Amino acid sequence: MTYKLSIIKNLSVVLFAFFMQTTNAQQDPQYTQYMYNTMGVNPGYAGQRDTLSIVGLYRTQWVGIDGAPKTQTLGVHTPLKNKKIGLGLSIVNDKLGPATETFFNGNFSYTIKVNDKNTELSFGINGGFHLLNTDWSKGRYKDPDVAFNENVNLFSPIIGAGLYLHSQKWYLGLSVPNFVTTNHYDDFQESLAVERLHYYLIGGYVFDLSETTKLKPAFLVKAVSGAPLIADVSANILFNNKLTLGLAYRWDDALAGLVGLQISKDIYIGYAYDYTTTNLNNYNSGTHEIMLRFEPQLINKVFSPRFF
Numbered sequence: 001m002t003y004k005l006s007i008i009k010n011l012s013v014v015l016f017a018f019f020m021q022t023t024n025a026q027q028d029p030q031y032t033q034y035m036y037n038t039m040g041v042n043p044g045y046a047g048q049r050d051t052l053s054i055v056g057l058y059r060t061q062w063v064g065i066d067g068a069p070k071t072q073t074l075g076v077h078t079p080l081k082n083k084k085i086g087l088g089l090s091i092v093n094d095k096l097g098p099a100t101e102t103f104f105n106g107n108f109s110y111t112i113k114v115n116d117k118n119t120e121l122s123f124g125i126n127g128g129f130h131l132l133n134t135d136w137s138k139g140r141y142k143d144p145d146v147a148f149n150e151n152v153n154l155f156s157p158i159i160g161a162g163l164y165l166h167s168q169k170w171y172l173g174l175s176v177p178n179f180v181t182t183n184h185y186d187d188f189q190e191s192l193a194v195e196r197l198h199y200y201l202i203g204g205y206v207f208d209l210s211e212t213t214k215l216k217p218a219f220l221v222k223a224v225s226g227a228p229l230i231a232d233v234s235a236n237i238l239f240n241n242k243l244t245l246g247l248a249y250r251w252d253d254a255l256a257g258l259v260g261l262q263i264s265k266d267i268y269i270g271y272a273y274d275y276t277t278t279n280l281n282n283y284n285s286g287t288h289e290i291m292l293r294f295e296p297q298l299i300n301k302v303f304s305p306r307f308f
Contacts, residue, residue: 028177028198028222029069029073029092029094030230030250031057031059031071031073031289032059032232032248032254032256032258032274032289033057033258033270033289033291034202034220035204035218035220035234035236035308036055036057036260036270036291036293037055037057037075038173038202038308039075039077039088039090040075040090040092041162041173041177041200041220042124042162042163042164042174042200042202043088043105043108043109043124043125043160043161043177044109044122044123044162044163044173044175045077045109045122045124045162045164046077046086046087046088046108046109046122046124047077047078047079047080047083047085047086047087047088047111048086048109048111048122048164048166049077049079049295050079050083050306051078051079051295051296052295052296053076053077053293053294053295054074054075054076054293055073055074055075055076055293055294056073056074056291056292056293057071057072057073057289057290057291057292058071058072058290058291059072059287059288059289060287060288060289061274061287062276062283062284062286062287063284063286063287063288064283064284064285065283065284067096067097067098069094069095069096070094070095070096071093071094071095072093073090073091073093074089074090074091075088075089075090075091076088076089077089083111084110084111085108085109085110085111086107086108086109086110086111086122086124087106087107087108087109088106088108088109089104089105090103090105090107090126090128091104092105098134098135098136098137099132099133099134099135100132100133101130101132101133102130102131103128103129103131104129104130104158105126105127105128105158105160105177106126106127106128107124107125107126108124108125109122109123109125109164110122110123110124111123117167118167118168119165119166119167120165120166120167121163121164122163122164122165123161123163124161124164125159125160125162126158126159126160126161126162126177127157127158127159127160128158129155129156129157129158130155130156130157130158131153131154131155132153132154132156133151133152133154134153136150136151156180158177158178158180159178159179160175160177160178160179161176161179162174162175162176162177162200163175168206169205169206170203170204171202171203171204172202172203173200173202173203174200174201174202175200176198176199176200177198177200178197178198179197181196196224196225196226197224197225198222198224199223199224200220200221201219201221201223202218202220202221203218204216204217204219204308209237212240213238213240214237214238214307215235215236215237215238216235216236216237216238216308218233218234218235218236218308219232219233219234220232232248232249232250232251233248233251234246234247234248234258235248236258236260236307238307241262242261242262243260243261243262244258244259244260244261244270245258245259246258246259246260248272250274252277253276253277253278254274254275254276254277255275255277256272256273256275256287257272257273258270258271258272259271259272260291265297266296266297267292267293267294268292268293268295269290269291269292269293270290270291270292271288271289271290272288272289272290272291273287273288273289274286274287274288274289
């Protein structure tokens with residue numbers, strides 16, 4: 001009983017903070033290290049690392065608030081021998097209050113050369129399924145409908161697409177990860193709601209500050225019908241292809257610091273800490289996000305370090 005009362009109390013704080021900000025509820029999982037989780041946003045990125053790439057990410061949001069979002073992701077993608085085709089698999093597990101959502105996505109990309117300056121355009125599609133499970137005993141809910149007195153288990157398809165234009169120095173992408181409108185858990189209404197279409201615009205550019213130092217500003221803009229734009233901007237500096245330091249800002253939501261280390265030719269590890277800039281910062285101690293990337297270097301293969 002004490003545990004359930006604690007969840008009710010903390011979820012109430014979250015809902016109150018959202019109400020005070022007059023924002024819409026979070027639908028899709030969000031990431032601070034989005035620049036390392038690009039395939040999860042745009043299927044056209046599949047295979048663009050020019051080698052097998054395996055990325056795992058864990059995010060715990062608003063530490064100290066029971067029922068706050070916790071997200072785990074796994075992304076695997078690789079180019080085929082001709083490098084025109086990329087294949088990938090993305091798995092996301094997102095837990096929020098009484099709801100757990102799991103996304104399974106297969107990704108396919110096809111790349112064409114645009115000009116003789118190494119500019120390429122990748123067409124991407126993704127398809128899979130979405131599982132939604134709710135356990136209403138883990139919190140309170142406002143909807144008196146008897147349907148919400150029972151746990152819910154839903155299965156729905158996912159179909160999405162994206163365009164990814166890029167060169168060795170910059171990239172720009174536009175995508176809709178899912179054209180199918182399905183149900184999701186609405187943390188503001190504390191009930192099931194219809195998932196809206198999400199539109200993602202991403203971009204970044206790499207500046208060579210010196211022979212050993214690179215600067216990459218990047219952005220991600222998410223548009224959802226009926227909700228304000230969500231914009232993330234970041235700037236990361238790479239030293240000697242080993243150490244990365246950066247700052248990020250999510251508009252009217254959070255300020256973040258990022259650090260990453262290429263600990264070997266195969267392994268990169270990254271960490272991000274979000275400081276909430278809204279009234280919600282009175283009730284949590286921030287958000288932690290850790291990322292691990294494994295890219296095995298094949299024998300006799302020359303791999304050029306990439307900053308995106």
